[in-house]
Amino acid sequence: MLSGKNILIGITGGIAAYKIPSLIRLLKKAGAEVQVVVTPMAKEFITPLTLSTLSGRPLLIDFHDTKSGKWNSHIELGMWPDLMLIAPVTANTMGKMVNGIADNLLITTYLSAKCPIMFAPAMDLDMYKHPSTVNNVKRLLADGNILIEPKEGELASGLCGEGRMEEPTEIFELIVDQLKKKADLADKTILISAGPTHEAIDPVRFIGNHSSGIMGYELAKTCVARGAKVILVSGPTHLSISSPKVKLIKVISAEEMNNACITNFPEVDITIMAAAVADYKPKKKSNQKIKKSNSIPTIELVPTNDILAKMGTLKKQSQLLIGFALETNNEIENAKQKLENKNLDLIVLNSLQHKGAGFGQSTNQISLIDRNKQVADFELKPKKEVASDIVNKIVSLL
Numbered sequence: 001m002l003s004g005k006n007i008l009i010g011i012t013g014g015i016a017a018y019k020i021p022s023l024i025r026l027l028k029k030a031g032a033e034v035q036v037v038v039t040p041m042a043k044e045f046i047t048p049l050t051l052s053t054l055s056g057r058p059l060l061i062d063f064h065d066t067k068s069g070k071w072n073s074h075i076e077l078g079m080w081p082d083l084m085l086i087a088p089v090t091a092n093t094m095g096k097m098v099n100g101i102a103d104n105l106l107i108t109t110y111l112s113a114k115c116p117i118m119f120a121p122a123m124d125l126d127m128y129k130h131p132s133t134v135n136n137v138k139r140l141l142a143d144g145n146i147l148i149e150p151k152e153g154e155l156a157s158g159l160c161g162e163g164r165m166e167e168p169t170e171i172f173e174l175i176v177d178q179l180k181k182k183a184d185l186a187d188k189t190i191l192i193s194a195g196p197t198h199e200a201i202d203p204v205r206f207i208g209n210h211s212s213g214i215m216g217y218e219l220a221k222t223c224v225a226r227g228a229k230v231i232l233v234s235g236p237t238h239l240s241i242s243s244p245k246v247k248l249i250k251v252i253s254a255e256e257m258n259n260a261c262i263t264n265f266p267e268v269d270i271t272i273m274a275a276a277v278a279d280y281k282p283k284k285k286s287n288q289k290i291k292k293s294n295s296i297p298t299i300e301l302v303p304t305n306d307i308l309a310k311m312g313t314l315k316k317q318s319q320l321l322i323g324f325a326l327e328t329n330n331e332i333e334n335a336k337q338k339l340e341n342k343n344l345d346l347i348v349l350n351s352l353q354h355k356g357a358g359f360g361q362s363t364n365q366i367s368l369i370d371r372n373k374q375v376a377d378f379e380l381k382p383k384k385e386v387a388s389d390i391v392n393k394i395v396s397l398l
Contacts, residue, residue, distance in 0.1 A: 003031035008081035010106045013041025016088035016122035016165035023168035024054045078112030088122030094136045120148035122165035144384040186227030191268040193275035195235030197254040202286040211276035213237035218387040254304035272322045312343030322346045
């Protein structure tokens with residue numbers, strides 16, 4: 001089931017560490033390679049010999065092994081796994097993860113990891129409900145980590161309530177489900193547009209919008225994590241992406257974005273047009289900065305190319321075309337009209353009526369409307385989770 005998969009397990013100093021050997025056995029039985037790294041305090045709850053024997057690999061604790069003289073590289077560790085699980089996660093370690101306090105091998109590896117990261121908190125109920133812990137969980141989710149929620153039950157303190165780490169069999173199933181998601185776009189090439197366009201007025205001024213590009217970049221990262229090759233056409237943003245599976249094409253104007261997208265469109269399986277392309281541009285661009293004067297300048301505007309509409313006319317039956325709609329009124333009706341007019345398979349609707357959604361936000365709230373005009377509404381979420389919802393829908397259309 002997990003043959004060829006590399007799983008990195010990080011264990012912190014909590015009593016629930018006693019459950020991890022059972023999980024390691026399940027993972028090994030399913031064919032996975034397992035490497036365990038622990039915090040120094042974790043050794044007080046589970047013995048290194050037990051963990052190394054079950055995993056079949058030396059347990060990693062410190063940056064430098066004084067006995068062998070070997071340096072344990074957190075960079076190499078972060079690149080090795082297909083999935084990283086940190087369980088149990090104490091309140092102390094969560095605080096370090098959120099704030100980047102890299103004082104042990106586990107945290108430096110977490111900060112270096114390139115794979116999906118799951119975390120399973122375990123602590124007393126009052127600690128888990130404390131505002132600092134609640135905020136840290138939210139921060140970890142916003143950073144794209146995957147929460148394995150603790151359950152209610154008897155705790156080590158003798159109290160009964162939420163804070164009990166999920167059982168090994170359930171964690172195993174969640175790992176399997178997560179790794180299955182990684183492969184569902186393995187044979188696909190996906191074109192994604194992101195960010196704004198800038199339409200020059202003169203050498204220093206432009207017409208633009210407030211798009212940050214976050215949504216498009218998160219879509220690119222999610223598609224890569226699930227096996228796809230991505231061509232990312234990006235307008236001006238402060239964002240970056242580093243993956244051998246991503247071909248990044250940087251553009252500035254709507255015309256440049258049009259040329260890049262239309263050129264690559266015939267060769268891709270799926271296109272997701274998340275960019276906020278300007279609808280109009282100045283008819284004439286001044287070669288010199290327009291000086292302030294008593295007369296008010298007039299800027300004549302002309303339409304830019306409708307990239308999405310053009311793609312709709314070129315789309316082959318084997319291709320999927322996904323558009324975005326940002327609306328302020330009659331949202332569903334306008335989005336359905338755009339879906340039909342531009343020959344789309346799916347449209348992602350954003351409404352500026354929703355607080356925390358739209359441009360420049362780390363969160364978004366969307367509705368997905370498919371070719372059958374079926375509407376699925378989602379709650380406000382971090383954009384990484386929104387990207388996962390969109391990709392899940394695209395996979396279902398395949």
